[in-house]
Amino acid sequence: MELLLNSLEIFTRLDVWAALLVGSIGGVIIGAIPGVGPAVAIAILLPATYSLDPIVGITVLIGIYGASMYGGSIPAILINTPGTPVNALTTYDGYSMTQQGRARRALTLAYWSSFFGGIFSVICLILMTGFIAQIAPLFGSRDIFMAAVLGLVLVIVSHRGESLMAGLLVFLGIFIATIGMESIRYSSRFTFGQGWLRSGVDLITVLLGLFAMSQAFVLLLGRDEKVDMPDLKGESKREGFFDLWKYKLQALISASFGVIMGIIPGVGEFLAQFFSYNIANSMSKKPERFGKGAPEGIIASEAANNAVPAAAMIPLLALGIPGEALTAMMLSVFYVHSIVPGPNLFVQHAEFVYGLYASLLVVNILIMIFLTLATRQLLRIIQIPQRFLGLSILGLSFVGVYSLRNSMVDCVICAVFGLFGYVLKRLKLPIVPIILGMVLGSIMEQKFRAGLARVDGFTDFINRPISFTIFCLIVVILVVNFYVWWRAYRQPAEYN
Amino acid sequence: MNRSQYHAGDLAFAIILVVVSGFLMLSIPEETKWFNGLALLKQPRFWPSMAIAGLLFFSCAYAIAVWRRVKREQAAVREEFDEMLEWLRPLEYVGYFLAYVFLVPVLGYLFATVTFFVLMNLRVGYRSKKMYAIAVFIAVLVVVIFKSALQVKIGAGMWYEMLPRELANFFILYL
Numbered sequence: 001m002e003l004l005l006n007s008l009e010i011f012t013r014l015d016v017w018a019a020l021l022v023g024s025i026g027g028v029i030i031g032a033i034p035g036v037g038p039a040v041a042i043a044i045l046l047p048a049t050y051s052l053d054p055i056v057g058i059t060v061l062i063g064i065y066g067a068s069m070y071g072g073s074i075p076a077i078l079i080n081t082p083g084t085p086v087n088a089l090t091t092y093d094g095y096s097m098t099q100q101g102r103a104r105r106a107l108t109l110a111y112w113s114s115f116f117g118g119i120f121s122v123i124c125l126i127l128m129t130g131f132i133a134q135i136a137p138l139f140g141s142r143d144i145f146m147a148a149v150l151g152l153v154l155v156i157v158s159h160r161g162e163s164l165m166a167g168l169l170v171f172l173g174i175f176i177a178t179i180g181m182e183s184i185r186y187s188s189r190f191t192f193g194q195g196w197l198r199s200g201v202d203l204i205t206v207l208l209g210l211f212a213m214s215q216a217f218v219l220l221l222g223r224d225e226k227v228d229m230p231d232l233k234g235e236s237k238r239e240g241f242f243d244l245w246k247y248k249l250q251a252l253i254s255a256s257f258g259v260i261m262g263i264i265p266g267v268g269e270f271l272a273q274f275f276s277y278n279i280a281n282s283m284s285k286k287p288e289r290f291g292k293g294a295p296e297g298i299i300a301s302e303a304a305n306n307a308v309p310a311a312a313m314i315p316l317l318a319l320g321i322p323g324e325a326l327t328a329m330m331l332s333v334f335y336v337h338s339i340v341p342g343p344n345l346f347v348q349h350a351e352f353v354y355g356l357y358a359s360l361l362v363v364n365i366l367i368m369i370f371l372t373l374a375t376r377q378l379l380r381i382i383q384i385p386q387r388f389l390g391l392s393i394l395g396l397s398f399v400g401v402y403s404l405r406n407s408m409v410d411c412v413i414c415a416v417f418g419l420f421g422y423v424l425k426r427l428k429l430p431i432v433p434i435i436l437g438m439v440l441g442s443i444m445e446q447k448f449r450a451g452l453a454r455v456d457g458f459t460d461f462i463n464r465p466i467s468f469t470i471f472c473l474i475v476v477i478l479v480v481n482f483y484v485w486w487r488a489y490r491q492p493a494e495y496n
Numbered sequence: 497m498n499r500s501q502y503h504a505g506d507l508a509f510a511i512i513l514v515v516v517s518g519f520l521m522l523s524i525p526e527e528t529k530w531f532n533g534l535a536l537l538k539q540p541r542f543w544p545s546m547a548i549a550g551l552l553f554f555s556c557a558y559a560i561a562v563w564r565r566v567k568r569e570q571a572a573v574r575e576e577f578d579e580m581l582e583w584l585r586p587l588e589y590v591g592y593f594l595a596y597v598f599l600v601p602v603l604g605y606l607f608a609t610v611t612f613f614v615l616m617n618l619r620v621g622y623r624s625k626k627m628y629a630i631a632v633f634i635a636v637l638v639v640v641i642f643k644s645a646l647q648v649k650i651g652a653g654m655w656y657e658m659l660p661r662e663l664a665n666f667f668i669l670y671l
Contacts, residue, residue: 048642051646170550171547185540187529192523221585385622388622388630395635398609399650402597403642415590419586426579452537458537
């Protein structure tokens with residue numbers, strides 16, 4: 001508690017407040033614009049945050065991450081278009097409420113549910129810190145290696161129906177991370193005699209290509225669509241809060257799902273809201289209302305979503321293992337400032353960790369204040385023409401990639417990944433596994449080689465209690481998923 | 497993301513991936529080193545080989561799955577070529593982007609960015625004065641935020657050196 005109070009000193013700094021405001025307001029705006037999303041924004045801003053103090057840089061990024069989901073609910077509810085992919089479930093009941101003339105109620109309910117989810121997960125994070133700080137140092141190289149393998153297995157199996165492609169992209173990511181000079185024997189790997197490949201393929205370049213540039217292409221090659229905004233007059237702003245109070249149990253369950261799914265690497269918001277929505281449906285006395293304007297549907301989706309960002313920081317801070325693309329991007333900020341996330345972080349940089357928690361709390365409060373005051377003004381942002389957004393993203397991608405090394409080669413690599421991302425998007429295939437493959441792959445190789453110093457064979461990797469437990473978990477997940485796949489293969493009609 | 501149905505382009509994409517994975521597999525001896533006397537797991541070759549083996553396995557499995565979809569749905573694969581042409585459409589914008597990258601060290605970040613935003617505005621079909629004004633405003637805003645305020649590292653324009661010294665310093669630092 002003393003550390004937490006000491007960490008509050010960061011709020012005497014102007015740069016921290018600027019980061020809180022930029023993160024919270026910028027995140028809401030980015031989330032409210034369909035077609036941009038936090039991944040694009042974070043990828044573009046990432047190199048700019050390298051020159052900032054670590055707490056300032058991370059606060060901006062995590063603010064954008066959390067706030068974008070608040071903002072994403074606005075177009076989901078008003079025009080049936082989720083601002084970010086994770087707001088998709090909100091459209092079911094949110095847009096139905098708009099059609100029934102209850103848009104304002106749906107919006108305030110989404111805001112309060114998001115706020116509840118966000119605050120709940122930060123409190124969980126603070127309460128769990130003592131436990132995490134005790135557990136994390138028990139993880140050695142071999143345990144972290146197995147945890148990274150578990151993360152990749154979960155990434156693959158959580159892409160139901162596209163597991164083969166997810167697996168392919170994960171291995172592609174692992175392969176990309178191996179390109180260049182390796183750090184132990186200093187031999188080149190897959191450079192094809194090209195000097196510019198010796199330093200490897202930069203993660204930021206790949207991120208900007210796959211997320212930002214590919215999205216710019218999608219928007220530039222699409223059409224501008226006229227958006228008709230519904231009327232926000234009518235019900236009181238307080239109705240949403242009363243709805244949340246009425247369904248507090250559903251909110252608690254949904255936020256808990258968000259926290260649990262956020263902690264598990266490779267799972268994230270989609271499964272959290274899917275489970276929450278189904279449970280809220282089964283708990284409801286009027287399940288037939290789901291999809292037709294049920295307040296519990298909005299609560300389930302939004303509370304679960306917004307509980308994920310803070311929870312996703314747990315594997316990142318404790319083990320240095322990012323669970324999804326956005327925390328993978330943040331990992332690079334830690335490394336730039338020589339703050340290595342992992343078991344020792346809580347000992348060596350405890351004030352930084354608590355400062356981050358405090359920032360997360362304040363970000364959620366600032367977002368609520370901003371949304372209460374500025375929802376009407378945000379409606380204009382939703383109407384920005386898509387192709388103009390596309391050209392803006394293309395222009396901004398330049399800053400991200402060129403500022404790394406002022407290199408034309410990086411820009412070409414970024415463009416190549418942009419084209420690859422565009423093809424993946426056209427084919428409706430996932431992108432995130434490549435990034436997680438790159439990040440986790442490089443962590444895996446590093447920990448694998450570090451672990452080799454103390455082992456004779458592969459079985460020594462699982463002779464520690466933690467690594468053995470994780471290994472058993474991996475085996476169980478694979479067996480269960482193989483069984484499900486086998487049943488689907490044998491009885492496709494029943495499966496479909 | 498559950499996508500069990502065939503989508504035009506799936507087959508071409510699967511074939512490309514198998515070919516690329518196969519090529520990488522064949523390149524392993526050439527592109528990685530083997531150190532005599534060093535255990536397999538400690539070889540620098542081990543990790544990329546493992547990644548490529550996984551890549552090849554999944555790309556073959558994916559290709560088989562796509563082929564099964566094609567047969568099951570009796571899909572007309574002639575649409576593959578149309579879809580592949582669609583993949584090439586962004587090349588035009590890649591060209592504009594790289595031209596912008598080329599222009600920055602020549603014109604400087606501010607002027608190259610304004611030029612890029614205005615010309616792109618024209619290319620995507622906006623003609624109103626309002627949209628041009630917005631494009632210029634956004635371009636200037638981007639430069640002010642990133643270069644002037646956040647001081648991201650973007651080199652100066654060639655012609656900045658021709659300016660009087662104090663003005664040149666200002667342009668180099670902030671624009």
